Amino acid sequence: xxxxxxxxxxxxxxxASAAGVAISGFALAATAQPAPPIQLDQYQPVFFTDAxxxxxxxxxxRLIPSDGDGPGAIEAGVPVFIDRELTGDFGTAVDWYMQxxxxxxxxxxxxxxxxxxxxxxxxxxxxxxxxxxxxxxGAIFADLAPDQQDTVLTAxxxxxxxxxxxxxxxxxxxxxxxxxxxxxxxxxxxxAGMAAWAYIGFPGARAAYKExxxxxxxxxxxxxxxxxxxxx
Amino acid sequence: xxxxxxxxxxxxxxxxxxxxxxxxxxxxxxxxxxxLERGHDQxxxxxFQYPNMIDELKYGVxxxxxxxxxxQTVTVRRNEGETALPYRSLGSFLPGNGVGGAGxxxxxxxxxxxxxxxxxxxxxxxxxxxxIIPEDMTIGDYPVTYDELEPFFARFERxxxxxxxxxxxxxxxxxxxxxxxGWRSEDYPMPAMPSTWDGVKFAEAAKAAGYHPFxxxxxxxxxxxxxEYGMQMGPCNHCGFCERYGCFQYSKSSPQTAILDRLxxxxxxxxxxxxxxxxxxxxxxxxxxxxxTYFDEKAGEEVFQPxxxxxxxxxxxxxxxxxxxxxxxxxxxxxxxxxxxxxxxGYQMNGGVTMFFKDEHFNxxxxxxxxxxxxxxxxxxxxxxxxxxxxxxxxxxxxxTNGQPIRSMPLPSGTPxxxxxxxxxxxxxxxHAMSIGAHGSCMSYATNHLDLDPTYTDRHGRPLMRMxxxxxxxxxxQTQFMKSKMEPxxxxxxxxxxxxxxxxxxxxYDVRPYQTTHNTGGHIMSATPDTGAVNRxxxxxxxxxxxxLGAGNFVQNTQYNPTGLVGGLAYWTAHAIRTQxxxxxxxxx
Ligand SMILES: Cc1cc2nc3c(=O)[nH]c(=O)nc-3n(C[C@H](O)[C@H](O)[C@H](O)COP(=O)(O)OP(=O)(O)OC[C@H]3O[C@@H](n4cnc5c(N)ncnc54)[C@H](O)[C@@H]3O)c2cc1C
Ligand code: SF4
Numbered sequence: 001x002x003x004x005x006x007x008x009x010x011x012x013x014x015x016a017s018a019a020g021v022a023i024s025g026f027a028l029a030a031t032a033q034p035a036p037p038i039q040l041d042q043y044q045p046v047f048f049t050d051a052x053x054x055x056x057x058x059x060x061x062r063l064i065p066s067d068g069d070g071p072g073a074i075e076a077g078v079p080v081f082i083d084r085e086l087t088g089d090f091g092t093a094v095d096w097y098m099q100x101x102x103x104x105x106x107x108x109x110x111x112x113x114x115x116x117x118x119x120x121x122x123x124x125x126x127x128x129x130x131x132x133x134x135x136x137x138g139a140i141f142a143d144l145a146p147d148q149q150d151t152v153l154t155a156x157x158x159x160x161x162x163x164x165x166x167x168x169x170x171x172x173x174x175x176x177x178x179x180x181x182x183x184x185x186x187x188x189x190x191x192a193g194m195a196a197w198a199y200i201g202f203p204g205a206r207a208a209y210k211e212x213x214x215x216x217x218x219x220x221x222x223x224x225x226x227x228x229x230x231x232x
Numbered sequence: 233x234x235x236x237x238x239x240x241x242x243x244x245x246x247x248x249x250x251x252x253x254x255x256x257x258x259x260x261x262x263x264x265x266x267x268l269e270r271g272h273d274q275x276x277x278x279x280f281q282y283p284n285m286i287d288e289l290k291y292g293v294x295x296x297x298x299x300x301x302x303x304q305t306v307t308v309r310r311n312e313g314e315t316a317l318p319y320r321s322l323g324s325f326l327p328g329n330g331v332g333g334a335g336x337x338x339x340x341x342x343x344x345x346x347x348x349x350x351x352x353x354x355x356x357x358x359x360x361x362x363x364i365i366p367e368d369m370t371i372g373d374y375p376v377t378y379d380e381l382e383p384f385f386a387r388f389e390r391x392x393x394x395x396x397x398x399x400x401x402x403x404x405x406x407x408x409x410x411x412x413x414g415w416r417s418e419d420y421p422m423p424a425m426p427s428t429w430d431g432v433k434f435a436e437a438a439k440a441a442g443y444h445p446f447x448x449x450x451x452x453x454x455x456x457x458x459x460e461y462g463m464q465m466g467p468c469n470h471c472g473f474c475e476r477y478g479c480f481q482y483s484k485s486s487p488q489t490a491i492l493d494r495l496x497x498x499x500x501x502x503x504x505x506x507x508x509x510x511x512x513x514x515x516x517x518x519x520x521x522x523x524x525t526y527f528d529e530k531a532g533e534e535v536f537q538p539x540x541x542x543x544x545x546x547x548x549x550x551x552x553x554x555x556x557x558x559x560x561x562x563x564x565x566x567x568x569x570x571x572x573x574x575x576x577x578g579y580q581m582n583g584g585v586t587m588f589f590k591d592e593h594f595n596x597x598x599x600x601x602x603x604x605x606x607x608x609x610x611x612x613x614x615x616x617x618x619x620x621x622x623x624x625x626x627x628x629x630x631x632x633t634n635g636q637p638i639r640s641m642p643l644p645s646g647t648p649x650x651x652x653x654x655x656x657x658x659x660x661x662x663x664h665a666m667s668i669g670a671h672g673s674c675m676s677y678a679t680n681h682l683d684l685d686p687t688y689t690d691r692h693g694r695p696l697m698r699m700x701x702x703x704x705x706x707x708x709x710q711t712q713f714m715k716s717k718m719e720p721x722x723x724x725x726x727x728x729x730x731x732x733x734x735x736x737x738x739x740x741y742d743v744r745p746y747q748t749t750h751n752t753g754g755h756i757m758s759a760t761p762d763t764g765a766v767n768r769x770x771x772x773x774x775x776x777x778x779x780x781l782g783a784g785n786f787v788q789n790t791q792y793n794p795t796g797l798v799g800g801l802a803y804w805t806a807h808a809i810r811t812q813x814x815x816x817x818x819x820x821x
Contacts, residue, residue, distance in 0.1 A: 213426050
């Protein structure tokens with residue numbers, strides 16, 4: 001999309017605003033080439049093993065399916081996002097208080113109480129879920145039919161797949177990370193081509209709407225931009 | 233042995249809103265001052281600049297501007313019978329970290345308390361009799377009045393650069409402002425910000441219902457502005473990345489935009505970052521402090537910083553923690569009601585209604601932290617406590633702050649949380665919802681308090697602070713009352729769908745969802761040394777050269793966001809130190 005008809009361009013607006021110092025950074029970003037989308041089949045996971053990768057591909061494909069309007073988790077690159085997050089500060093819980101003693105079975109209202117990091121939870125929970133699938137459906141999760149996979153995900157969400165207290169929140173974490181990868185800026189490996197933003201009508205990192213505040217009840221016309229300056 | 237630094241006149245612990253205010257006010261006295269800040273240094277450029285700041289995952293979700301629990305946190309239990317467990321990852325509240333503190337990433341909603349809130353116990357006694365106050369409700373009167381503080385509220389508003397429409401100037405009511413607010417000596421320094429569609433829709437409905445809507449008062453510049461320190465703000469562009477973010481535009485009130493660059497020009501002021509204060513050290517007679525010991529992150533060692541005056545400006549939770557660790561004030565004992573430090577911990581009771589309009593466009597990504605319109609028709613001074621059966625009140629606001637899709641995705645209740653149904657719903661409903669929030673009071677109780685945890689320690693081996701907090705029936709009745717009034721108003725707007733979210737009887741405190749970073753009390757102000765930790769000048773009753781600033785001073789939380797009162801009290805305290813203490817250091821009361 002181009003700039004707003006009848007309004008100064010994004011760049012001249014910035015120049016006129018108090019953010020003068022940010023101009024050079026923006027101009028640089030605006031001329032950057034769009035990053036090529038990551039091909040899922042060629043992607044080499046940095047955290048996940050092959051078996052874990054197969055699970056994450058299959059599960060996220062059901063959490064945000066590809067059919068219908070808007071991208072699915074697979075087209076958005078959500079598995080890449082999760083893989084990268086799990087090796088970073090989030091996956092390793094570097095910012096969190098992880099000292100014991102731990103009471104993983106505590107009232108959920110008291111928050112994160114497992115001794116495990118998010119990365120460790122994926123590592124322990126995926127085989128546990130696969131074992132449950134084999135027992136109840138005769139195959140690991142990735143090998144089930146899509147409607148069976150949906151049944152398993154529903155069972156996980158409702159707590160019917162018995163998981164040890166240390167990993168009981170796995171479904172919640174997986175779903176949260178899936179949505180994060182769908183809607184986060186593409187620099188993190190998901191939301192490929194900003195297609196999830198374009199789908200819902202979120203303009204991404206534009207962050208300048210002074211001229212539209214008073215345009216009540218009129219849909220904003222511009223598509224998204226990303227932190228690295230891409231447009232969609 | 234700890235390394236020792238050269239003695240200073242003043243050491244300020246924490247360089248957020250209150251630390252910056254004390255720094256610049258005392259620097260004008262020519263005192264030698266050092267501020268110690270546990271976090272990193274940060275400024276608009278390069279830390280908050282475009283486009284890197286516009287990153288929901290990093291700042292909105294991973295909370296990279298906030299206190300790291302790995303460095304400092306609390307433990308939480310809902311009652312005495314429960315074992316408190318650590319607040320391991322942030323949820324319910326998000327304390328700040330680094331230069332500017334939470335003052336960098338707040339919403340900017342700036343309120344003064346009502347005069348009645350400052351003398352709540354007397355106000356109730358005069359109107360209904362003290363017998364309507366439940367036995368375990370430990371509310372009181374502040375030992376300082378609204379009238380005394382008024383010039384200091386006005387000063388903070390001028391420094392911070394607040395936009396708004398006054399409703400009461402020297403007793404004269406103004407059209408378009410809040411008719412129920414306390415009197416102001418002057419108008420807001422800047423006119424109110426324009427509102428998005430949701431706020432205007434709400435204001436029209438509220439007016440039709442006979443209420444009194446007014447634009448939200450906020451530390452968000454509606455035009456170019458220069459304050460008394462020569463600090464400049466530029467007009468806000470409704471970027472929609474306000475709360476949880478530093479402002480890339482120099483538009484949001486913060487220590488960075490209002491104070492710090494001027495403060496750094498004083499040759500008698502210096503500051504050190506990555507310097508976490510571990511305790512306040514005491515003189516042999518126990519009557520005064522001698523300075524503070526901090527951990528120098530870069531050198532990896534403890535350092536003693538001697539000073540004649542110690543200012544605690546570390547945010548409510550950290551202040552109370554340091555006071556408990558250092559023996560400032562007798563620790564509060566919930567069983568006997570004796571002791572002062574840790575008493576009257578308070579929070580906020582909020583609720584709201586979300587409405588869906590499938591054919592309307594709200595463009596939710598257009599917003600500021602203090603966007604929209606408010607009403608105060610159900611505020612603390614408008615409720616008949618005797619008739620309604622609760623003590624409290626709330627202000628209501630409608631005004632979108634952000635449309636960041638990971639966190640801000642209201643969907644009609646019953647929508648699947650994943651799968652084809654969820655995907656369809658986000659496409660269908662994003663941008664077609666608005667909400668009204670009730671921002672309500674939470675009284676002080678004998679049971680809600682802070683002390684040291686018996687089990688968990690921080691990386692320096694110090695006990696974590698333990699928070700004992702739960703919702704109380706009185707405040708649930710308050711929020712249920714708001715529900716009964718808000719739903720009909722929302723209904724009058726004819727939404728296609730609507731849903732409410734108000735706490736119900738028996739609700740337990742849940743640390744996971746964000747609620748507010750309005751933690752209050754714990755080193756409350758009092759008229760006598762046996763009822764609070766500090767006197768009316770925020771001066772520790774038992775250590776006259778220690779001053780503790782921030783919402784820890786609140787006898788009970790107000791129904792509003794706290795910073796207008798926090799800023800006003802900081803200027804009030806600075807004034808007392810300048811005019812009464814420096815010439816003759818002593819207990820001021
Ligand atoms: C997300 C969010 C939204 C908010 N929105 C609003 C709002 O709209 N309206 C409103 O009124 N209020 C709001 N607040 C609250 C507001 O930010 C605070 O009231 C205000 O910042 C308090 O000022 P302070 O000086 O007490 O603490 P802060 O500004 O937080 O400063 C405290 C500083 O002390 C440092 N520190 C802590 N411990 C130590 C130690 N041991 N040694 C050295 N340094 C230390 C911290 O790192 C920090 O920099 C919000 C807060 C948050 C987090
Ligand atoms: S909404 Fe306005 S004040 Fe808030 S961060 Fe954006 S530009 Fe700054």
